Amino acid sequence: MNASTLGVRRFRLSNPRYGLLLNIPGLLIVLLWVVFPALLLLAASFLRYDNVNPVSFTGFGNYQRLWNSRVFGISVERILVFSLGSTALTALGGLLLAMCLSNVRKGGGLLRSLMIIPWAVPAVVSGLIWKWMFSPDFGVVSDLLMKARLIAKPLSIYSDPSLAMWGVIIVDSWTRIPFMGIILLAALLSIPEQIHEAARVDGADTLKRFFYVTLPMIQGPLLIGLMITTIFSFRTIDLIIPLTAGGPGRATYVIGYYIWDQITKSLNFGLGAAAGVVLFLITSLITMIFVYLLREK
Amino acid sequence: MKRLHWAALVTLVAALGLAIAAVPTWAGAKKSYEQINWNKPKPIGERIGSQKYVLPEGWKEAVKGVTKIKVSNFGALEHDPATVQNAKAFEELTGIKVEVLAWAEPPIVAKTVSIFAAKSAAVDIMCYDHPTTYMQMVAGGWLHPIDAIWNDPGVWKLYAPPTKKGLTAPDGHIYGSIGQVKTMMLFYRPSVVSKPPATWTEVQETAKKVTTDKMWGYVFSAGGEMDIVYPLRDMIYSQGGRMVELKKQRIAINTPEGKNAWKMLTDMVMTDKSAPSSVLEYSWMAASDMFAMGKAAMVVTHTVDANRFQDPKKAPNIQNDWAVAPPPKWDASKSDEFHASYFDIDGYMINKYISDPQKAAAMLFLDYMRSYEAQYRELIVEGNEAAVISVYDNPDAKKIPVPEARKAAMSRAVLETFPPAGRMLTDLIKEHFAYAIGGKMSPAEALEKGQKALDDAAVPE
Numbered sequence: 001m002n003a004s005t006l007g008v009r010r011f012r013l014s015n016p017r018y019g020l021l022l023n024i025p026g027l028l029i030v031l032l033w034v035v036f037p038a039l040l041l042l043a044a045s046f047l048r049y050d051n052v053n054p055v056s057f058t059g060f061g062n063y064q065r066l067w068n069s070r071v072f073g074i075s076v077e078r079i080l081v082f083s084l085g086s087t088a089l090t091a092l093g094g095l096l097l098a099m100c101l102s103n104v105r106k107g108g109g110l111l112r113s114l115m116i117i118p119w120a121v122p123a124v125v126s127g128l129i130w131k132w133m134f135s136p137d138f139g140v141v142s143d144l145l146m147k148a149r150l151i152a153k154p155l156s157i158y159s160d161p162s163l164a165m166w167g168v169i170i171v172d173s174w175t176r177i178p179f180m181g182i183i184l185l186a187a188l189l190s191i192p193e194q195i196h197e198a199a200r201v202d203g204a205d206t207l208k209r210f211f212y213v214t215l216p217m218i219q220g221p222l223l224i225g226l227m228i229t230t231i232f233s234f235r236t237i238d239l240i241i242p243l244t245a246g247g248p249g250r251a252t253y254v255i256g257y258y259i260w261d262q263i264t265k266s267l268n269f270g271l272g273a274a275a276g277v278v279l280f281l282i283t284s285l286i287t288m289i290f291v292y293l294l295r296e297k
Numbered sequence: 298m299k300r301l302h303w304a305a306l307v308t309l310v311a312a313l314g315l316a317i318a319a320v321p322t323w324a325g326a327k328k329s330y331e332q333i334n335w336n337k338p339k340p341i342g343e344r345i346g347s348q349k350y351v352l353p354e355g356w357k358e359a360v361k362g363v364t365k366i367k368v369s370n371f372g373a374l375e376h377d378p379a380t381v382q383n384a385k386a387f388e389e390l391t392g393i394k395v396e397v398l399a400w401a402e403p404p405i406v407a408k409t410v411s412i413f414a415a416k417s418a419a420v421d422i423m424c425y426d427h428p429t430t431y432m433q434m435v436a437g438g439w440l441h442p443i444d445a446i447w448n449d450p451g452v453w454k455l456y457a458p459p460t461k462k463g464l465t466a467p468d469g470h471i472y473g474s475i476g477q478v479k480t481m482m483l484f485y486r487p488s489v490v491s492k493p494p495a496t497w498t499e500v501q502e503t504a505k506k507v508t509t510d511k512m513w514g515y516v517f518s519a520g521g522e523m524d525i526v527y528p529l530r531d532m533i534y535s536q537g538g539r540m541v542e543l544k545k546q547r548i549a550i551n552t553p554e555g556k557n558a559w560k561m562l563t564d565m566v567m568t569d570k571s572a573p574s575s576v577l578e579y580s581w582m583a584a585s586d587m588f589a590m591g592k593a594a595m596v597v598t599h600t601v602d603a604n605r606f607q608d609p610k611k612a613p614n615i616q617n618d619w620a621v622a623p624p625p626k627w628d629a630s631k632s633d634e635f636h637a638s639y640f641d642i643d644g645y646m647i648n649k650y651i652s653d654p655q656k657a658a659a660m661l662f663l664d665y666m667r668s669y670e671a672q673y674r675e676l677i678v679e680g681n682e683a684a685v686i687s688v689y690d691n692p693d694a695k696k697i698p699v700p701e702a703r704k705a706a707m708s709r710a711v712l713e714t715f716p717p718a719g720r721m722l723t724d725l726i727k728e729h730f731a732y733a734i735g736g737k738m739s740p741a742e743a744l745e746k747g748q749k750a751l752d753d754a755a756v757p758e
Contacts, residue, residue: 051437052717070750136575137592159520159577161735241403245521248577249731264407265522265720267433269414 044273062274094180127242187221227290342451345668359657379679427642459712493622504571514571521580532558640710
């Protein structure tokens, strides 16, 4: 006599029904915290909701205002520049860091722990620290460079409209390089040594090994790192607020800042929501491109 | 069956009895906050204007059941000792605990708006910056009207002349009250500036003369939200001009006064080189920081900064070498009434989504905070200005730096209330000022384009 003959079903976690059941809490959280707010955002984007006039349906009115808005146009251009610059510098820095660390035998663990620090520091704190370091009036960087007679007058990176964006890109990359470095380090360490050896035997020098062996083999993780870095860069304002407050002269005024201003300064929730939808569409498009590239890979 | 009939009858009678008992509520019985008689035992002006605050009649019944009120505050409480002491004094008077919420300044408007948008009763009283956010908050329809606590013609005589007009919203109601007030004065280094400039033209000339490679002649902030508006506004007021055209709800900077002010500020940076180009990255405290570090000979800033300047730990380089003068008038052709700066109210407003007894307690708190007693602490303990002008005549006021000049400055200060989205509109001024200093446009072109941007963005009439 056994369970089957008694007609009792055996409890198996591997049963797909239970898998579905166990997913319900997670799905509920996604619905409540992601899907529902996203739908609310979409709905609000079609409303005239400016906290001055009664709330009313305005169709594509907000989108039309965005299209005609000089300031929104600036913010789109600035976010593209920022994202491109930050992602490129992060990729380069992360790759360099990973390659250096992959060759470290002793103390590698300690170095890897230390390299996380910029990533672990809150963005607002990073922004303040860098702003103070580069202050032309009391910053340590200008002071040291002037004492070393490398510059004649203090640097004014964050008050110069032509340099401010570079200054922000450098700081943003500094916070993201550890993350990229970890991904690429794992990828580098997963390349079998025999492949490098074989390439060496075939006469490939360091540069050729890098371009024809290393880079192709880490393409997947590199693309994933680039995708994540790009998406994160599109939503950055926590670093920009303490560094430059979007200035000088809108030099670092990105879409996230535009949305923040619409919600907290203009109290125009409808217009802010529309800008949020546009940002969502842009990041979705970029994500789809990366996913396509990954699939191709 | 008989028992069922009796049960039904008893139920019907009980229901009717309850309904009749509730009639007073239906018939519009007084709400809790309407039970307070603000003009008893004395008219409001006398009650709050005397050195000892007197509670109004009916307050106990009105706040029955209220044990605590929550009040938001600009920044950390360690910088607001008067607020802390006033809250404690209110607790001792009424038994109602006051929980002051220290909110960091950059996101304070975002937090305030979040609470209102969610129709939350989480916070009873919100602090707000009057010139730039009052109209916005009124327009949002989130505030509880507090006309009752201002319902005495005598009360307005306690405060600077612009107060009544400034607090009255376009619909004729009052939604805000006074917490802390500030105005600006000229701080200077006597070792460098032997005679304090009385006019802005003198400030410009003096700054040029005293600028060295280690010290700027004059500094101001133009990097953070609203920052460039402070010096611009003061210069406009010192000429008798105004920034806000009330009827059209329009900010105007290309007036003759605005053009003069714009030219002076850009000249100081670009032509005279007496102010640094790094003003574009200075937030509102950075200019004062520069003065405190001994890197600037003059700055126009809030009088409360005197607390910092006299602290040897915070301003070691200027100890015994700083002094205060009235805010400058434009030039020698102007009379002394043009020694004018802006009148800043950090006010309080009541969340309309809280319960009626909480509203009563909140109104009582606002009543207290604008009183002589509370404003005395603001002046003497914290170093802000006193909204109640007669506080300056208190013997203790003689201990603060230049009390007569500060009293005069408060009496002449100008209060303008910006239209809705005021902070967004002033960002356009900041943007175009940076275009001028950064060389993207000439100062004149930047001013005209800035005005056009303001007009395009203005809320329709």
